[in-house]
Amino acid sequence: MAIEENKVVGIEYTVKDAQSGEVIDSNVGHKPLKFITGKNQIIPGLENQIKNMNAGESADVLVKAEEAYGQQDPNAVQTLPREQFEGIDLQEGMTLYGQGENGETVQVTVKSFDENSVTIDFNHPLAGKDLLFSINIKEVREATPEEVMTGQVQEEEHCGGDSCGCGH
Structure with missing residues (x-):
């Protein structure tokens, strides 16, 4: 039976770079990642695959870059004056956080720098990567x-059931 919209789903996962096999993230052995379907809370390609699963099922799911964090956008790389980064001990590959045009938090990666300028990348660090998820559906509820x-x-309101994770 497919998982419909407005369901709370709890998953255990390990995600790898599909090309290199490098483990990027995992919550195995920790609390499941919980999200509400249809609310764009996880990447679209993963949510689309999960909708075809049931509680208790496991699967390996390949999510192409287009359905994950998108392709690398060369226009998202900018070179800015070094003085805009005064007081920051810059390192190549480091992540910095700033404010976007609409007041939202933006994450950038320092690509390179010299005494005059800093090249930063606004692309998500996983942009352009196909991702392989090993997932286990731990919970599905309304x-x-x-x-x-x-x-x-909401965690606390659902204590008392077999899978509330609250120790009862």
């Missing part, structure tokens, strides 16, 4: 009306 409205999974 989202409460409040969860649907806020988009936030």
Whole structure:
């Protein structure tokens, strides 16, 4: 049975760079990642695959870059004057956070720098990468009306069931 919109889904996962096999992230042995389907809380390619699964199922899911963090955009690389980075001990590959045009937090990666300028990349660090997820669906349940409205999974209200994870 497919997982429909407005369900709370809890997954255990390991994600690897599909080309190199390098492990990028994992929550195995920790609390499941919980999200509400249909709220764009995880990458689209992974959510589309999970919708065809059931609680208790495991799968290896390949998510192409286009359905993950997109392709690398060469226009997202900029060179800025070094004085804009005064007081920062710059290192190639480091992540910096700033504010975007609309007040949102933006993450950039320092690509290179010299005494006059700093080249930064606004692309997501995983842009251009195909990702291989090994997932296990730990939980599927109806989202409460409040969860649907806020988009936030509420943990405490669901204690008492077999899979609440609260030790009861």
